Amino acid sequence: MTESISMQLGGFLSIxxxxxxxxxxxxxxxxxxxxxxxxxxxxxxxxxxxxGYVLLYIFENPSPLFILAxxxxxxxxxxxxxxxxxxxxxxxxxxxxxLSVIGTCVAITLFMLLCVIRKDILTPQYVIPxxxxxxxxxxxxxxxxxxxxxxxxxxxxQQIEVLLxxxxxxxxxxHPFITKSLETAFxxxxxxxxxxxxxxxxGMMTGQILAGALPNEAVLYQITIMVAxxxxxxxxxxxxxxxxxxxxxxxRNQL
Amino acid sequence: MNILTTKDLVFQNMxxxxxxxxPKGSMTFLQGPSGCGKSTLFRLFNGTLDxxxxxxxxxxxxxxxxxxxxxRRKVLLVNQQVFLFDGSIEDNFKQFHAYRNTxxxxxxxMNMYLHIAATPFTAxxxxxxxxxxxxxxxxxxxxxxxxxxxxxxDEPSAALDTPTAIxxxxxxxxxxxxxxxxxxxxxxxDNLYPQFNDQLIVLKGRYDVxxxxxxxxx
Numbered sequence: 001m002t003e004s005i006s007m008q009l010g011g012f013l014s015i016x017x018x019x020x021x022x023x024x025x026x027x028x029x030x031x032x033x034x035x036x037x038x039x040x041x042x043x044x045x046x047x048x049x050x051x052g053y054v055l056l057y058i059f060e061n062p063s064p065l066f067i068l069a070x071x072x073x074x075x076x077x078x079x080x081x082x083x084x085x086x087x088x089x090x091x092x093x094x095x096x097x098x099l100s101v102i103g104t105c106v107a108i109t110l111f112m113l114l115c116v117i118r119k120d121i122l123t124p125q126y127v128i129p130x131x132x133x134x135x136x137x138x139x140x141x142x143x144x145x146x147x148x149x150x151x152x153x154x155x156x157x158q159q160i161e162v163l164l165x166x167x168x169x170x171x172x173x174x175h176p177f178i179t180k181s182l183e184t185a186f187x188x189x190x191x192x193x194x195x196x197x198x199x200x201x202x203g204m205m206t207g208q209i210l211a212g213a214l215p216n217e218a219v220l221y222q223i224t225i226m227v228a229x230x231x232x233x234x235x236x237x238x239x240x241x242x243x244x245x246x247x248x249x250x251x252r253n254q255l
Numbered sequence: 256m257n258i259l260t261t262k263d264l265v266f267q268n269m270x271x272x273x274x275x276x277x278p279k280g281s282m283t284f285l286q287g288p289s290g291c292g293k294s295t296l297f298r299l300f301n302g303t304l305d306x307x308x309x310x311x312x313x314x315x316x317x318x319x320x321x322x323x324x325x326x327r328r329k330v331l332l333v334n335q336q337v338f339l340f341d342g343s344i345e346d347n348f349k350q351f352h353a354y355r356n357t358x359x360x361x362x363x364x365m366n367m368y369l370h371i372a373a374t375p376f377t378a379x380x381x382x383x384x385x386x387x388x389x390x391x392x393x394x395x396x397x398x399x400x401x402x403x404x405x406x407x408x409d410e411p412s413a414a415l416d417t418p419t420a421i422x423x424x425x426x427x428x429x430x431x432x433x434x435x436x437x438x439x440x441x442x443x444x445d446n447l448y449p450q451f452n453d454q455l456i457v458l459k460g461r462y463d464v465x466x467x468x469x470x471x472x473x
Contacts, residue, residue, distance in 0.1 A: 162338040164303055166401060167327035168354035253323040254303055 016041075058124045067127050074132055075105050078139035086146040092247040100239035101142055105135050108232045116224050133204065133225055134232050137189065141233030145185035145241055152177040160255065170249040178241045185237040186230075193226050202226070258405055258437045259300065259330070264309035266295055272309075275456060277405070282428055282438040284448040287458030293441045294335065296458070297407045300439075301332045313405075328355065331403035335410045335441075337387075337394040344369070344393055345378040351397050360400050371430050372396035373415075373422040388414040395423065399430070405437045417446050424451050 019041060026034045058066045079098045083089065089097060109131040113119055119126045153160070156177065163173045196202055197219075201209070204225055208218035249255045258279040264272040270292035277283055285293050298304040300311060302323040311318045318326055340350045345365060352359040360368065365378040372395040376385075382393060391414040398406070412420035428451055431438050442448065448455060 158334075158336045158338045161336070162334045163351075163354050165301060165327060165332040165334055166351065166355060166398075167324045167331075169324060172354060252302060252305065253327075254305070 055124070055128065058128070062122065062124050064122050067122060067124055070124075070128055071106075071109075071131055074135045075102055078105070078135045078142075082139055082142045082146070085143050086150065088150055089146070089244070090247055093244040096244045096247065097142065097146070097240045100236045100243070101138055104232045104236035104239065105131065105138050108134055108228050108235070112224065112228050116228075129204075130225065130228075134228060137229040138232045138236045141185045141189065141237050142240060144188070145181050145237035148181035148184035149177060149241055149245075152180055164253070164255060170253055170255060171246070174245050174248065178245055181241055182234070182237055186234055189230050189233045193230065196222070196226065258314060260312045262310050262312070264296075264299065264311065265307050266292060266299060266304070267307050270295060272296060272458070273456075277437055277439060278454070279437055280432065280435045281453040282431065282440065282451055283454040283456060284452040285439060285441050285456050285458065286448070291458040293458060294409055297332050297409055297439070297441070300405075300407060301327045301330045303327070303332070328401065329403055330405045330407065331398065331401055332407045333395065333398045333409060333411060335413065337391050337414075339382045339390055339394060339397075341383055342381065343378065344374075344376060344380050344382060344396075347382060347393065348378070348397055348400060352400075355401070357401075364400065365396075368396040368399045369393070371399055371423070371426040373419050373426065388416070388419070391415060392419075392423070395427075399427070403436070405439065406431065407439045409441045410443065411440070412442060412444055412447070417444065420444055420447060421450070 019037065022037060023034050025031075026037065054070075058070065079101050082097060082101060083094055086097075109127070110121065112130050112134070113121045113126060117126055117130070121127060153174075160173055164170065192202075202222050205215075205218040205222040208221060209215055256279050257276045259275070259277045261272060261275045263274070266272075272292065285296065287293055295304065299306050300313075300318075302318055302321070305319070313321065313326065313330060318330075340347050342350070345359075345362070348365055349359040359365075362378055369376060369378065369392075372392045374389070374392040374396055376389070376393070382390060385393065391411070395408075395411055412423060415423065424447055428438070430436075440447075440451075
C-alpha cells in the first residue's frame with residue numbers, strides 16, 4: 001500500500017479511547033446500551049479485519065469465482081436484512097423485494113463498470129468497492145421505503161377502508177402512500193448529495209485523497225457514485241413498492 | 256320486488272345469517288347484540304369480504320360473479336368511522352369523486368346534500384374546525400352524492416344528538432323514497448327505528464360451530 005495511508009498500530013488502537021467517552025455519557029444518562037456499544041464495536045472490528053484480509057487475498061488472486069461469491073454474499077446479506085426488518089411482507093411481496101434489490105444492484109453496478117469507469121468487470125479492485133457502496137445504499141433505501149409504506153398504511157386505515165367502500169380502485173387508493181414512501185426513502189440520499197463538499201468530504205473521496213489521489217480526480221469518482229447511488233435507491237424502492245403493493249389486494253379488490 | 260336477497264349465508268363458519276330480502280325502495284333496520292355480524296354483513300354485501308358459504312343476489316345476479324368495483328358503487332357502504340380529507344367541504348366532495356372518476360356535484364347540489372344531512376354549513380366551510388358530529392354529517396352528505404342504488408349506513412348518527420338524527424333520517428328517507436333507493440341501517444339509537452323502519456331484521460349472534468357440532472353428536 002502507499003506510504004501515505006499506512007497507520008501505526010499504537011495510533012490505530014488509540015481510537016478505542018474515544019469509546020470510553022461514549023461509555024461515560026451512556027452511564028451518566030443511564031442509557032442501557034453500553035454492552036451493545038462494546039459488542040457492536042467489537043463485531044465491526046472483527047468483520048472489517050476479516051474483510052480486509054479476504055479482499056487482500058481476492059485482489060492478489062483475481063478470479064471470477066471470488067468476485068461472484070463476494071457479490072452474492074453482499075447482495076444476499078442486503079436482501080436478508082431488508083426482509084428481516086419488514087416481517088409484515090407477504091411471500092409474494094418478499095420475492096418482489098428480493099428481486100428488486102438484486103436486479104437494481106446488478107444492473108447499476110454493471111452500468112458503472114462498463115459505461116462510466118470502463119474497466120474490466122472482473123477487476124476486483126473496482127467491482128467489489130463499487131458494488132458494496134451501491135448495495136448498502138440500496139439496502140437502506142429499500143428498508144426505509146418499506147417501513148414508511150407500512151407506517152403510511154397503518155396510519156391511514158380509515159381512509160383506505162372508506163375509499164374501498166365507495167368503489168375506488170385499490171391501485172388508486174394506495175398510490176399516494178407509494179409516492180410518500182418513495183420520497184421518504186429517497187430523502188436521505190438527496191440530502192447527503194446536497195451537503196456534499198460543503199458539510200463533509202464523502203467517504204469514497206476521502207479514501208482516495210488519503211491514498212494519494214488528486215482531489216479533482218477523486219471528485220469525479222464521487223459524483224458518479226452519488227448519481228449511481230441515487231439511481232439504485234430510487235429504482236429499487238420504486239420497483240418493490242410499485243409491484244409489491246399489487247400483492248396487497250386480490251382480483252375481488254379486497255385488501 | 257327485492258333489490259337484494261341472501262341464501263344460506265355463512266361467514267367463516269362462525270356467523271350464520273337468516274335468509275334476508277330487501278324490498279326495493281324500503282328502509283330496513285338491522286339490529287342485534289354487538290359481535291353478531293351486522294357490520295360483517297354489510298361488508299359481505301359490498302364484496303369487501305367473501306362468505307364461506309351461501310350466496311348474495313343483487314337484482315337477481317350472484318354478486319360473486321359481479322365486478323366488485325361497480326358493485327360497491329351500486330351497493331354503497333357508509334363506514335361507521337368517519338373519514339374526511341383536509342380542506343373545505345367542497346374539496347372533500349371533489350376528492351372523493353376523483354377517487355371514483357366521477358364528476359363532483361355542483362354547488363347547488365352540494366348544498367342540497369348538506370341540507371339532507373342536517374349540516375348547517377355551506378360547501379366553503381373548512382372541515383378541520385368541525386366537531387365530531389359535524390364531520391359525520393358532512394361525511395353523510397358526501398356519501399349521499401354517490402347516487403348508489405342501495406345505501407348501507409353503519410351507525411350514521413352515532414355522533415349526533417337525537418333531534419339532529421331524526422331530522423337527518425326524515426330528510427334522507429324522503430330523498431331515498433323520491434328516487435326509489437333502498438336503505439339498510441345499523442343503529443343503536445332506539446328512537447329511530449320505530450319511526451323510520453319498513454322492515455326490522457334482528458340477528459341473533461354468533462354460533463360457535465364447535466359447540467353446535469358437539470351438541471349434534473350428543
